[in-house]
Amino acid sequence: MGHWGSGRRVEDEALLRGLGRYSDDETTEGAAAAIFLRSPHAHALIRGIDAAAARALPGVRAVLTGADLAGLGSVTSPMPVRGRDGAPIRPVHRPALAAERVRHLGEPVALVVAETVAGAQDAAEAVVVDYDPLPAVTDPAAALAPGAPALWPEEAPGNLALDWAGPPDPDGTKAAAVEAAFARAALVARVSVPIGRLVVASLEPRAATASFDPGTGRYTLLAGSQGAAGLRQGVAASMGIPEDALRVVSHDVGGAFGMKSGNYPEYPALLRAAERLGRPVRWVSTRSEAFLTDNQGRGSDWTAELALDEEGRFLALRVEGLADLGAYLTQAAAFVPTGLVMMCLPAMYDIPHVAIRTRCAFTNTVPTGPYRGAGRPEINLLLERAVEEAARVRGEDGAALRRRNLIPPARMPYATAVGTTYDSGDFPAVLEAALRAADHAGFPARRAEAEARGRLRGIGLACFLENAGVMPDEPARIAFAPDGTVSVSINAVSSGQGHETVFGDLAAERLGVPRAAVRVTRGDSDRDVPGFGAVASRSAMTAGGAIAVTADEVLRKARPVAALLLQAQEEEVVVFEGGRFTAGGAGAVGLIEVAARAAELGTPLDTTAKVTAPTTFPNGCHVAEVEIDPETGATKVVSYVAVDDCGRVLNAMVVEGQIMGGVAQGLGQALTERVAMEADGQLVSGSFMDYALPRAEDVPEIQGRHIEVPATTNPLGVKGTGEAGTTAAPPAILGAIANALPPGAASRLVLPATAERVWRALQEKPA
Structure with a gap:
């Protein structure tokens, strides 16, 4: 614990040997192949669909259109985020198959089922759709401008889905305090940060096999998810069936990042097709489909104003955001740029007054949703750019300005201006550890050496804080089998986080049983406990906390049975003296033996318990150094230091992997990844030939350090860590690029800072 790379992952051997069970590995007997016909237009009316020729082709079993799925509810429903007028966001109907109008490129309009994939593809090409294109x-910003093409004229006039403000301020006193702070400020730093859309690009595309049992009236959906119970809830709601009429099964999942947390149009359509045909139906997304259908991330424009007094202390922060929700509302799309963004403020800084306003717009694009970080990268990037701008205007070192404004540990718990409470943290220690590890003091010498080689070198500092965890309640179940194995059931489905390792180790340690006896189960809504899933960096504190409290309850129930076996009084039994129950000189007995005896007595130790683990606030400081070729603008990250406080570290190897993976994704956002579209909605960056994921050579060696300040709000003292890298890397890298460029050039940078954009920033003359 506390050393990078310690511990072992039990999942890896099977996955590296190709023995994983992913959605496309399932060969359900008798399954037919499904292909979705998708709109070639970003916005169009559907005048008619002629599927006669397609249905007549050999091997074609069905061609379903929107008319065949009449009666289905909306595929997705939003969380009830309330606007400035107090009214909740108005939902819009998202069909499984568009029947009257398409609102984004790639929206499904027909489902073709055939004996083979090739046959289904041929039939899909034979379907004729009469489109009437619309602007x-x-x-x-263009969507909210007067006269813009209307996506939802009745539900969202002017394409405005939500006009939101925070924190809650019923009597206006908070807004007045913000304005008063700005009025007395000696300096106001202003920045604008446009943050483009990102494609999630999970290694495993989405895939699903749907089936229906007419004897029981139950549906089964085999699909990758971040929590089988959560996916079941969304799919059942869209189909208008009870949740217990649907079973969802998720095996191994090859990357999710928030994108696989909710329902999609394909799932209810496939289930209806399976019911209609009386046989399983299987669909596997192509990579091209993934670019057009998977929820995309980010997509927002932000401005910030940071007020400071004469001594350089922060007085107030004012933030305005404009978020792109796409054509439809996914479950948490509007919550990301509103509540999630707000709960990251004021980050690590003592800012007594905060005001934020976000407008959310509909556009003719793929819907957006949570993507690793989900609001945290946006607001931390914005705030760090504002801090750097304040330091620039003051002529002060950015580290010194941060140091002056950090919340000291003596003020924990710290009540924020937005209504949250930081329960723990040592922000000054995190900053100083990062500066030492990065040799911040030695940077001028490195810059001079790079200049001698004809390179521009810059250093970027990013302090960050996240709110980790939503939906604090989570259950777990521990059950004992006659063969001596211990089953630990959770809902959160792993997509690379090492759940089987971490939670199996935790259960074995807590129960005092051999690690080999513990089996962690997840991903089956019939078998496993319900819960909210592996989202928002919540699994360790919620699923882990639930395992801890369930194990404690098992031991409580085991004590009287242990006393019986030891022929002692219950109060004499010592729980887990060296991993076994003891009672004076009466010997010792292990939990497995106690569980077997309890089962014989008809009082099994099988236990389900629930934890309530409120939000935690992981934080850290990352430092990046870059070198830029001024002739080409090519930028290389040559050094990266990550100092993180994720509370108690359960498995250092897993934490290291999480931070490194997040940094790689954050580097992609900072330097290479960009969704590019034509004005009519046609996707320009629709493949990996055009959408630039970072390569291995782009990611530097990452020096990692832990500052472990245990959380006080959950039994394990853990804080989320899965999104730290994606949150910290963009401001650290962009800050380093800005630091390398001449004064004035940095203000012209936007993400991603591609070689072309950096070169242009160097060439353009300041206004």
Whole structure:
């Protein structure tokens, strides 16, 4: 614990040997192949669909259109986020198959089922759709402009889905305090940060096999998810069936990042097709489909104003955001740029007054949703750029300005201006550890050496804080089998986080049983406990906390049975003296033996318990150094230091992997990844030939350090860590690029800072 790379992952051997069970590995007997016909337009009316020729082709079993799925509810429903007027966001109907109008490129309009994939593809090409193209709008600012093409004239006039403000301020006193702070400020730093859309690009595309049992009236959906119970809830709601009429099964999942947390149009359509045909139906997304259908991330424009007094202390922060929700509302899309963003403020800084306003717009684009970080990268990037701008205007070192404004540990618990409470943290220690590890003091010498080689070198510092965890309640179940194995059931489905390792180790340690006896189960809504799933960096504190409290309850129930076996009084039994129950000189007995005896007595130790683990606030400081070729603008990250406080570290190897993976994704956002569209909504970056994921050579060696300040709000003292890298890397890297460029050039940078954009920033003359 506390050393990078310690511990072992039990999942890896099977996955590295190709023995994983992913959605496409399932060969359900008798399954037919499904292909979705998708709109070639970003916005169009559907005048008619002629599927006669397709249905007549050999091997074709069905061609379903929107008319065949009449009666299904909306595929997705939003969380009830309330606007400035107090009214909740108005839902819009998202069909499984569009029947009257398509609102984004790639929206499904027909489902073709055939004996083979090739046959289904041929039939899909034979379906004739009569489209009447409409003007499209793909930019949120343009969508809110007068006269813009309307996506939802009745539900969202002017394409405005939500006009939101926070924190809650019923009597206006908070807003007045913000304005008063700005009025007395000696300096106001202003920045604008546009943050483009990102494609999630999980290694495993989405895939699903749907089936229906007419004897029981139950549906089964085999699909990758982040929690089988959560996916079941969304799919059942869209189909208008009770949740217990649907079983969802998720085996191994090859990357999810928030994108696989909710329902999609394909799932209810496939289930209806399976019911209609009386046989399983299987669909596997192509990579091209993934670019057009998977929820995308980010997509927002932000401005910030940071007020400071004469001594350089922060007085107030004012934030305005414009978020692109796409054509439809996914479950948490509007919550990301509103509540999630707000709960990250004021980050590590003592800012007594905060005001934030976000407008959310509909556009003719793929819907957005949570993507690793989900609001945290946006607001931390914005705030760090504002801090750097304040330091620039003051002529002060950015580290010194941060140091002056950090919340000291003596003020924990710290009540924020937005209504949250930081329960723990040592922000000054995190900053100083990062500066030492990065040799911040030695940077001028490194810059001079790079300059001698004809390179521009810059250093970027990013302090960050996240709110980790939503939906604090989570259950777990521990059950004992006659063969001596211990089954630990959770809902959160792993997509690379090492759940089987971490939670199996935790259960074995807590129960005092051999690690080999513990089996962690997840991903089956019939078998496993319900819960909210592996989202928002919540699994360790919620699923882990639930395992801890369930194990404690098992031991409580085991004590009287142990006393019986030891022929002692219950009060004499010592729980887990060296991993076994003891009672004076009466010997010792292990939990497995106690569980077997309890089962014989008809009082099994099988236990389900629930934890309530409120939000935690992981934080850290990352430092990046870059070198830029001024002739080409090519930028290389040459050094990266990550100092993180994720509370108690359960498995250092897993934490290291999480931070490194997040940094790689954050580097992609900072330097290479960009969703590019034509004005009519056609996707320009629709493949990996055009959408630039970072390569292994782009990611530097990452020096990691832990500052372990245990959380006080959950039994394990853990804080989330899965999104730290994606949150910290963009501001650290962009800050380093800005630091390397001449004064004035940095203000012209936007993400991603591609070689072309960096080169242009160097060439353009300041206004």
